[in-house]
Amino acid sequence: RMLGESEFGLYSLSASVIGYLAILDLGFGNAITVFSAKYAASGESEKALRLHGTIFSVYLVMSALVLLIGALVIAYADAIFGAKLSGEEIRKIRIMFALLSLNLAVSFPFSIYSSILTAHENFVFIKLIAILRTLLLPAIAVPVLLLGHKSVAIVACATAVNLFCVAADFIYCRRKIAPRISVRNFDAGVLKQVFSYSFFIFLGMIVDQVNWSADNFILGVVAGTTVVSQYSVAAMINSTFITLSVTISGVMLPKISKMVSANSSDAELTAEFIKIGRLQFYVIFLICSMLIIFGREFIILWAGAQYEISYTIALILVIPVCVPLIQNLGLSILQAKNKFRFRAIAALFMTFLNIAVSIPLAKLYGGVGSAVGTALSLVLLNITLMNFYYHFKIGLDMAKFWLNIARMLAPSLLAVAIILPINYALSLSGAAYLLVCGSLYIAIFTFIAVKLVMNDYERAIFGAALAKIRSRL
Template sequence: MKINQLKGGVILSYISMGIGSIISILYTPVMLRLLGQSEYGLYNLAFSVVGYLGLLNFGFNSAYMRYYSRYKVNDDVENIEKVNGMFLILFSIIGLIAILAGTLLIFNIETIFKKGLTPNEINTARILMMLMVLNLAISFLGSVFTSNMIANEKYIFQKIVDILGKVVNPFLILPLLLMGYKSIAMIIITTIITIITNYINVWYCLKRLDMKFKFDKFNFTLMKEIWIFSFYIFLNMIVDQINWNVDKFILGIFRGTAGVAVYSIGAQLNTYYLSLSTSISSVFVPKVNRMVASVDDNKQLTDLFTKVGRIQFIMMFFVLSVFVFFGEYFISFWAGSGYEKAYLIALILMTPVTIPLIQNLGIEIQRAKNMHKFRSIVYTIIAIGNIFLSIPLCKVYGEIGPSIGTAITLIIGNGIIMNIYYHKMVGLDIKYFWKEIGKFIPSFIVPVMVGVWFKSVIGIDSMAMFLVGGVVYSIIFILSIWFIGMNDYEKDLLIGPLNFIKSKVCKRVN
């Protein structure tokens, strides 16, 4: 059953991601035109500011996974119930703190953005932030239940609920936008959906997973251990917020909502790119924790790290190369006039982030080994450097400047320092990892040549050429990677489900 949950989780993760991406691709152009560049930029600015309150999570989700897995391996029911109770209290307190901190932030919004926003925009931003803070507090309260579902590898139900939420959201929001309602209506609908999905998750955990809580004899020793473990994840969360949200914050101060809107389009495409990788690695988190808790064999961990990394690299390189050759026309068609710089912004962000994306299982290995302290400290230092780089770059290069600052820090932190740490300290064979990744290079030669030919010689200047070029490039890439790049294990991942479906169909026919 666990294997089915694992495979089902991966499949549904990509279905969820695909549905979310398709909806967003179709929905965003309509939203851009109905909201206008200024309101869209304001919406993203408010979202990025409130996003910093997400740091109040302190990394407790990962801590829950680690300690739940530790007791689950030993079938320690009493301590599992105590962990459930402890984390429910923690997330409830965090939700309350989020409301208090958000209230303080809302009262000071005029002081923060008086140079970049008009009085009307400040009033709208204040309302948006109030609703976003409420949404965040509700999400915090439901975190322990979501984490419990993941720890028990109940991916299928969780992903189905996630998919339904993504599908329903635009169908409720779009009519309101067409009736003239703006970003405030969007957040109201999103908050309602958040409440409903959290209620469903709570019901599933209590009724189907028989999740129980113990609140007596609060274990302060364990709490101290959890806090030390989570603190460095918290530092890493600060880095993520700086890398992906501080650019909008800086643009909001120095360039106003129009600059935020342009950057947000590029950042949104980068977000799609990020989710493509994490959809696979996220379902291996419980397995990594079990492996470390029971065996802690670095060779086995390296093999898993490399297998997942190769699969991720195939997808990441395909998407990145498609965007390089066909993304410029897509953005001009999709977002419309005034968003041309978003192509370069997205490209600058996506290229360096490819390295950590194909190695993101390593983050979970570090956490399972309780060796994530170094990464968090290094990333914190580099994130501060990102701020100091992005401010002058923003003043000189506008919307593109902050993305350059982010890219430089990603290359230094993720590309160089962390690979050394993985190899020297964590015990993963990084030389073997990159040797296996390098085996793909011959399979990329022909597809890249075809892509360059389409972009530079033929030119992508119409939807017909965009579609024809995209299909031709995809076919050539798939054939090349299949016959030259993929190994037997990777081919079997595709052939296995197809053979299973074929056998089922043949049985029914016979």
């Protein structure tokens, strides 16, 4: 709201374009986590030294490449965006590209420390830094906005916050784990082994980046910054939804890697898949249903009435992604088993479909059209193809998984049926509506989940969490 549609569109456009450079990670961050976890479990410290030295060397090359590509984009910004952006907008986007390129170039080599922390399951520190990153940006950016600065200043703030968090990971990892990382430990054989593992994860990263960022780029070319800003509000909600939903599955890769190394059976992996999927369901159903019920009012209050269309775009993006988010542990199983190839190749074809459909739809229907193209590719890949692949090729019992989810869905919908007439009867609006009715809905959903949906394991987790909260009050 404080940036305005044009400035926010510039900010979103620069972030989406620079995001493509982030895929130069080549999937090595994931490889570090998987291989480091295995080496730590087996005590193979010498292999870990060669792994870390090799990937650190590659990251230094990637940093140089990021700076080169960033310089080229800056130099040819007129040719790329000149049809829809003004001269002043081009000037600003060049500055933002420079800041973001520098940010990414510094982040690459130091990201190895975050991956090592993940492999050693230092999740408390990792999540604390993630929370700090989330809180610091608005804490710094809002005063900057109040002083009258715009999108360039916000990118500068984001760069400063990211570099601070990167430094925190580096210092903590050096003190806690003290990995010996040196380019002298580069090993071409290790690079070949790691790349053979990470290539299809890298391909998957490309696909995911295109699927989530292509719409902003397409809209920037065919529709201008106002439509980009409307889409970006919805994309921000979708991104936050995805971030919140992976808080559980996001810490499971080291454990799954160790299970696969120990030759755990398909039945054991299915049990873990169902256990985590059920926990994911509570988070995903609650947030998605709150978006459907309260999202329009929230977006109008947060971003302004001119962004009401963002509510429709957000629903188109969020609802199809619920299924793969419930099944997110499946991706960790694929990575640990080195079976990511099918998902990456299938997703690549779906990306072509997404772009082919999104371009004409964006010209006709703006942000809504682009979102429909993205949603279509998500449904075909993540809901249809991947469920068959998990069941018939990976050995996960998907019928048993979906039977569990189906049994959870019906009583959960009861909470929606209860809150809708209450919302109508109270007839509130604005912040009061969101606070009163939103809190009431969370309470109703929690009560129904505990009494009708949760099993003993889940009630024990919920009870332990409540006990920990009470002990600190």
